[in-house]
Amino acid sequence: MYDIIIVGGGPGGIFAALQAKKVNKRFKIIVLEKGRSILSKIKVSGGGRCNVTNATFDPKELILNYPRGGKELISAFNQFQPFDMIKWLEKRGVSLKINQDRKVFPTSNSSQTIIDCFLKEIKNSNIQVRCNQNIENISKKNDLFEIVLDTREIILGKKVVLATGSSSDGLKFAKELKHSIDPFLPSLFSFKIKKTDILKLSGLSQKDVEVSLKNSPYTQTGSILITHEGFSGPSIINLSSLGAKLLHEKKYQLILIS
Numbered sequence: 001m002y003d004i005i006i007v008g009g010g011p012g013g014i015f016a017a018l019q020a021k022k023v024n025k026r027f028k029i030i031v032l033e034k035g036r037s038i039l040s041k042i043k044v045s046g047g048g049r050c051n052v053t054n055a056t057f058d059p060k061e062l063i064l065n066y067p068r069g070g071k072e073l074i075s076a077f078n079q080f081q082p083f084d085m086i087k088w089l090e091k092r093g094v095s096l097k098i099n100q101d102r103k104v105f106p107t108s109n110s111s112q113t114i115i116d117c118f119l120k121e122i123k124n125s126n127i128q129v130r131c132n133q134n135i136e137n138i139s140k141k142n143d144l145f146e147i148v149l150d151t152r153e154i155i156l157g158k159k160v161v162l163a164t165g166s167s168s169d170g171l172k173f174a175k176e177l178k179h180s181i182d183p184f185l186p187s188l189f190s191f192k193i194k195k196t197d198i199l200k201l202s203g204l205s206q207k208d209v210e211v212s213l214k215n216s217p218y219t220q221t222g223s224i225l226i227t228h229e230g231f232s233g234p235s236i237i238n239l240s241s242l243g244a245k246l247l248h249e250k251k252y253q254l255i256l257i258s
């Protein structure tokens, strides 16, 4: 019987386990990972160097990078933000460097440094980790969560954290536990436009262009790139994220104002 069962051994699940131990050292915690090893995505992150955080220390500025989740994230960032992450890693002997573009990397230039730090912490915190675990279903009976593995083993826990990253498994479990799920929508895409002469300028980019979706509150200023079928570049990509819901509702037929 566990206090907390964490499903998924990516950085999200592993950090959640470590932070929970910080709240109460006596918590009995287990991480159930489907794959052969935990933290596998960190290995390839940042081209193998792991861009571990960003040196933007004002939560109000930080949330501007999350066009549709800023409001929800502000209280989280007020509790733990990139500055805390840097301090957390440095306290554990990880030396970091901040690039001019504010990206933060280990000075070793190796994502393995971050993996090793997390693995050491997990070991020292007495958190159980089990890889190659296939969960068949998760249910809640009375006040306890029951996790059934494909081996028929049953694991009981008072709390479950679903940290399955972008895997659809987490959604399936959340639905089974009666959580409501917002439908997925495309985001972070370029815009296609009707054929006009402007497409002849394909390859041209321009800085500091204000773009907005007509009859919407969504506006972005930044670089744009004219492509062979429309517009791309940071301001367009961000605008697609800001207006993801509206664009979907309007079947991607909107007027772009520049």
Ligand SMILES: Cc1cc2nc3c(=O)[nH]c(=O)nc-3n(C[C@H](O)[C@H](O)[C@H](O)COP(=O)(O)OP(=O)(O)OC[C@H]3O[C@@H](n4cnc5c(N)ncnc54)[C@H](O)[C@@H]3O)c2cc1C
Residues within 6 Å of the ligand: 007, 008, 009, 010, 011, 012, 013, 032, 033, 034, 035, 037, 038, 039, 040, 041, 042, 044, 045, 046, 047, 050, 051, 052, 053, 133, 134, 135, 163, 164, 165, 166, 167, 169, 170
């Ligand atoms: C090529 C690449 C480069 C990247 N570079 C960076 C970077 O430099 N900096 C950065 O911040 N981010 C980077 N990212 C993004 C970053 O890797 C992710 O944001 C991060 O891994 C998300 O962590 P997570 O724990 O939420 O999910 P994941 O890392 O996806 O972990 C989820 C875990 O859950 C497990 N799982 C799934 N289903 C089940 C199940 N049913 N039962 C048990 N376990 C399950 C998976 O096997 C996985 O181990 C990069 C991503 C990629 C692909």
